Amino acid sequence: MAEKETHILVVDDEISMRELLDFMLEKEGYAVSTAGSGKEAIALIEKRDFDLLLCDIRLGDMTGIDVLRAAKARNPHTVVIMISAYASAETAVQAMNDGAYDYLPKPFDNTELRQAIARALEMRTLEREKKVVGDDLRKNLHFGLIMGNSPKMLRIYEMIRQVAQTVTNVMVTGESGTGKELIARAIHRESSRADQPFVAVNCGGIPETLLESELFGHKKGSFTGATGDKKGLFETAHRGTLFLDEIGEISIPIQVKLLRAVQTKMIRPVGGNEDVHVDVRIISATNRNLEEEVIAKRFREDLFYRLNVIEIRVPPLRERKEDLKLLAQHFLEKYSKEMGKDISKVSSYAIDLLQKYDFPGNIRELENLFERSVALTNTNILLPDSLALSIHKRKGVENDRGGLIDLSSVSHGISLDDELNKLEKSYIAEALDISGGNKQKATELLGINMRSLRYRLKKLNISTE
Template identity: 60%
Template sequence: MTEIHKILVVDDEKSMREFLEVLLSKEGYEVSNAKNGKQALKMIQKNNYDLVLTDIRLGDITGLEVLRKAKKKNADTVIIMISAYSTTEIAVEAMNEGAYDFVPKPFDNNELKQTIKKALELKTLDQEKERTSSELRDNMHFNRIIGKSPGMQAIYKRIKQVGPTKTNVLITGESGTGKELIARAIHENSHRGDKSFVVVNCGGIPDTLIESEFFGHVKGSFTGAVSDKQGLFEAADQGTIFLDEIGELSPILQVKLLRAVQETSFKPVGGTKEIKVDVRIISATNKKLEQEVIEGNFREDLFFRLNVIPIKVPPLRDRKGDVGILAKHFAEKYSEKMEKDIVKLSSYAIDFLNKYSFPGNVRELENLIERSVALSSTNIILPESLTISMHKKRRWIEGIKGQRFDLDDVEQGVDLDEILSIIEHGYLKKAMEIAGGNKSKAADYLNLSLRSMRYRLDKTE
């Protein structure tokens, strides 16, 4: 049976009380009302309300006093303040006293209903958390990974399945989605959890050094090799090696890595002795590795060796419900780190974040919250605290037929030849339209020779 939430509306305007009572009753709530603060306090002492919706100005005592007394009687009661005389100072004071949110009059009916719904859902979640705290922690947190969305729940399940095995894993997903955290979680949930977890950024080591970094070298094997050096694969023996940005490996290194994976052994650069290791390999990439195989940029046999168990990490824009949880976590993290007392993010700030697509994923959200905590002059992160980054100008390039190319997408990987071809085709077509089909005239508009114009038109047809 569904629980019916009890709401108390407190307002000195009769018409407002009656309006809110009708509005909220239609939503299925059990609604009572009080005409002033003193009456509200008497009702609060006699009854347990899930939520109190109170105006700031009540004619006798203030809504802030109602807030304090209601919280004193029952800390779990959700308080939402409303007022036509709102200021940032009052909003901050109300939230410091424990208000869930502050809604200015005149308010949008649907937004108010949504705020109340979210507040009561959060209250229910908090109560459920107390009853089944360990289970909820497992659902929302897995090692250092945070998220309760279906996509993340599926990943938690997969980590539990593959963790205890020796199988190689390939993690794919956009930059900033937390692929290394997932790799660490797999390692920590394996029998190797107390052994080494070695991280290698395959895109951050020059080709001339990467073989030596992977497999080590012997003294005198090349200029500068003044002593023997242990490679990262040997350092990871009995543990896990995490090959981040695996798609950046050169073809030559792919061959050497394939042999090491197949034989579980290798020779250091300049060495003759085979070194045997027991290493689990977890790889990650933001590239479409299957496409790289098709295009001949990545070895198919190596791909199949690494991609025994695939894990695809969803972008933050597809993780419904996780933005608020992550934002709260980062606010707490950086509040403590900067020795600030950030109490919470307002529900409007959370809504503001939920409307943003986060092309940089969790990493971008973390940077945004860190910046907001650093610059915030209040204990509450309000929407205006987020506008520094949220309203940054997006750098778009327009193509033909309405295509828009976002320069910030470069971080996730783009097909430059395709983009340039589309833009070129758009300019050629527009110039021909203006020139009435005259190629010589169109060439002048684009500062091209007639020969170059003809070549480009033939290429795009």
């Protein structure tokens, strides 16, 4: 429940809407004042500060934009949410340009309104905290190029600080697009090796026939095309950090030679007769489950334990949705600047849309989305319609009734039997609801016989009492 000192001004020329909002918000614990006209609202605003203004865009004597401007002139920290049955994208953009936090089209769901108010007040609190804690807050939001202040990311920041002070090999695990290389670079940057080379190699992007030469170097004439001696990446990274990305992709023969290099800190170039000493800290990364690869004998167990002394698991974006708004704003600013556009904000409606999407491609997909969206938008506020994505069209297929069956969860693995049972249970429950619990009528709606219905009720544990 909200605290009483949180004071909200509701402005709407419809008395029924004012009374509804007054009752609902008082019940939530807010202190509420109401006004039936713009003139009345401005009179109240001139007498005291409000934490939040909930204002209709169309009023009898003036527009809600006028009330918004008056509220912001009195107190720039007042958070404003505009509501209207007639708001166009242009009106919404104008309201946000004048300082509105959000707008809600009528009719709106009460839960939707409560969430919008909670978000707005949370934003107001965060803005106040930023002014108090300044640099300390920014340190929690950013760790170099890594962003996020969710609990999982704060734990990763602490792990980076701890492991950076050691020379222990680290394995960074996580799905594609989660930013594993950023973690590796942060460890290097925080370590005593920060002034030495950081060398990254994508093990999955180099043909096996060339990978040995890339890692360990080669001598002139050791193979066709070897016209001179070449240092390998181990030597290039001497006294620094070698980042082996997609380590799970390397073949067993290369794994054997890599194991020797890790154990002895000695390498032998292709075609060479002498070993070369290297002082390298190895950070590896994979999106595979290497323990399963070890069991399947596709990855050497001894190499796995040599590389995976400390594991840092980077969570997928769907497990750190608290960071999505921060990331979205960062990519918006980045691509707005690159493209010479003045796009200042992502609307909270657009953020809500993004929150409902799982982002199987993780942060890489989010960044790509914003690059495309910024390129295509013509407004200075990124609205849901501006998002150049199929997110607002839920990924799925149409069923026989023209509805949409969501398929996005398949990318993370599902139990087909469980999903089908859920779907079947939903249809039966809906049929029983429509028929008022009449089983015979429900069988007619579902196109099945009574025996089949009884079987399904028992199988799916559906109570009809």
